Amino acid sequence: MRYFLRRLLQAAFLLIGVSILTFLFSALAPGNYFDEMRLNPQISPETVAALRVQYQLDRPVPVRYLRWVNSLLHGEMGYSFAYNSPVAPLLWVRARNTLLLALVASLIAWTLALTLGIWSATRLGRLPDRALSGITAALLVIPDLVLALGLLIIAVRTGWFPTGGMISVGFDSLSPLEKLRDLALHMALPVTALALSALPTLVRHVRAAIADALSAPFLRVAASHGIPRRTLLYRYALRAAANPLISLFGLSLGALLSGSLVIEVVMSWPGLGPLLLEAILARDLYVVIGGVLCSTVFLVAGNFLADVLLYLADPRIRTQVAAR
Amino acid sequence: MALSYENTEPLLIVENLKKFYARRGVLGTKKEVIALQGVSFSIRPQSTLALVGESGSGKSTLAFCLACMERPTSGRIIFQGDAITLFDEKQQRALRPRIQLVFQDPARSLNPRFSALELVSEPLLVQGRLNKREREDRARALLAQVGLPEEKALRRADEFSGGQKQRLAIARALALEPKLLILDEALSALDCSVQAQIANLLLELQSLLGLTYLFITHDFAMAGHLADEIAVMERGKIVELGAADGVLREPQHETTRRLIAATPRLRGAAHLPQVV
């Protein structure tokens, strides 16, 4: 238990550090949301000044930071100038969408990675394995921006998938099954792009872990006892390979969550990515900070999840921790 | 137990040297926390004192203290009349040319990327003496002195054999014209046949250049071959000290006897006394 508390504490410090960092950057930034307004002759300088006071932009940075932390403790995250609403609800909706995307993509990527990785590891060095290695290498070489754009073009040319948004107009009037179908269709492209971007590394790791486990001495002994191949694979090798793979799962989830920014923007998926981008272009301070913080939370949560899973899965870790 | 001769001023006097380590693996991970527990001895100029002991007895610690690579916890070291334990950074830097150290494994003590010439002239470069031309000349002379072929001067260190590497290390140690040369197990990493060659080279150099040696080893046979006096160390203390012949023929301390009995013969060293 103490082990987890410590990790939580570390994570908390990290988040505090990130929030300070982002706040600091904002302090150094010339210009703010209201510069645009100031240029507009229709709005009087007094109004702008009043708005500034209202949004507390006239206070020194440390004060603003502390107030923000204070509001954070009350479950709020500041105010968005552009949307004219509190930041927190905005973030939750978008974060939920991003989470949905990342979870589905994770699921698909891992299922594929496990299947392909195991399949490849059991045929090490032979043609199917090398073909797969070639394909993963090719995929690795294609950056996610290129992949996303490419998929988008294909979608547009074939017309099979909608090219933006999460749901169609008139979503509410559809039957539940139709709603699911609509959502799935909209999700198809971004999920594919995300999954494909994560797939090559995952496949490589799975393949390596299984290959290592398969060549371990204890496995050969088991084989010499006449244990059938399938059992060997699934009950022995997989268990042994589980360790690194479980940590990887947590890490990949975190990475996927924060790495989906580009894909969301390209595919117009209403997640954190596009929100952050808009906020940046509009200099919507608190939204930017909230967005960065949110994605950091995702990363940290992913690492933490990896730790928890590992703890639960590997008895060696449990004894190590208990011994401290 | 200090032994000194009244007719010659000792080059080096060590008085009650102590060294304690805090628990950090400073010298290398396989060593325990070694202490020097009050070591005293002296060395006459142009003689050789062999320091014999097993691993962990404190030999290397002593070597590093003498070479100013470690600060002793207490005690004094007097070199050529100066109490060097009291020296500050600057004085130490000026002192360094006079005491040099040759390490055990030349593969590790020579940077493999450097050429022979660069290696041997490095001390000169670091001390800021001589210009480039002079350094090169001196380096070549040193290489010749240790018996390394001229053509190999520009080869990288890792292209030399073990024995040749150690010759390089010796040449490098001689670059600054030291008075005292500390040889920390300098022959231990070499093949047997090569050991004899290097040992003889060391003897030649000693008479040629008037060097004083502190020869650290765990090999009694080699100690007997090279040394005028032998000191035996165990667990941070000197347990026996005397003229080489005497120690070998009539070891007083039980540790000395044990070590002598365990030593394999050096080929061709038939003059060594038979020890039971």
Place this chain on the structure above:
Amino acid sequence: MIQRRGWKRWLIALAVLHGIVASAGFFTPYDPTEQDRERPYLPPMKIHLVDAQGHFHLRPFFYAEHLRAGSFDQFEESTDQPVPLRFFVSGVRYRLFGLLPSGIHLFGAQASRFYLLGSDAYGRDQFSRILYGGQISLLAGLFGAGLTLFFGTLIGATAGYYGGWRDGLLMRVAELFVALPWLYLLFALRAFLPLAVSPVQAFFLIISVIGAVGWARPARLVRGVVLSAKERDFVRAARGFGATDWYLLRRHILPETSSVVLTQAAILVPQFVLAEMTLSFLGLGVPEPLPSWGSLLASLQQYSVLVSSWWMYAPALAIVPFFLGYLGLASALQQDTGAGKIVNMTDET
């Protein structure tokens, strides 16, 4: 120690690729900013050897384009006007590698503009813009990586060599940076700096921002190497003849870090090129009129372009051979030197 083997081949391949981009002036027929408003979104032109009358020409040629009757944006070939393609023609002047003035281009035509990869909204030659854009994007990646590695090495070496409180502090900060979602941070950083700056300023701004974000991982790797290197016997020996800290670092310790640094370079450069592309694509990077692979792709954000002008995707493919080259180089370096526990290229998130 680096054993000279497979990585050299990759380096040569990369050098060739970079060389082509660096000599963009020679390889491309036109200035990348030269507009032709009458020919927007022209598809890539076909090269013919046989004309409409069935005659074979030795010299390849193409047809000028005119607006299809009754259309505002559809073009078709004017099959009565074959325009021969010439090689080593003299055309618009440029400076090779930014230094040598020249006017020779690999290929070109006299009577009409030849769009090898089509044109963009302002009638600018995409092929030229891709090659010139590569200069910006690659430079950004190279400089950014250089900056990152410089700071990473500096900080890592300081932490590793001096240890103590410096080490503790620097490594805590590094942990913080490593845990950050760097793309988000990059964006935030970029956003908080003035949005409307001159192209040159923007370029350097981007490089600094990119460089400032990624130093943590190289720093940790360098620190590891320095920690073990400073305990080596040959370092002690050098101290034994009175070498100063600076000398030790310069001549003995830092050279030991070379394999780690080079491998990191091979991994970081493509990541930073991609970062620049992403920033420019989203309008936060190098602004007009400087072409960059990212900004060339920005037009794809319009639905109409997506549907009808597929050739605008070409800049995206341009980065692929470079990624391949760098990835291959990094792999080969890791194998040949066993340097650093770098798991994969997407380790940085």
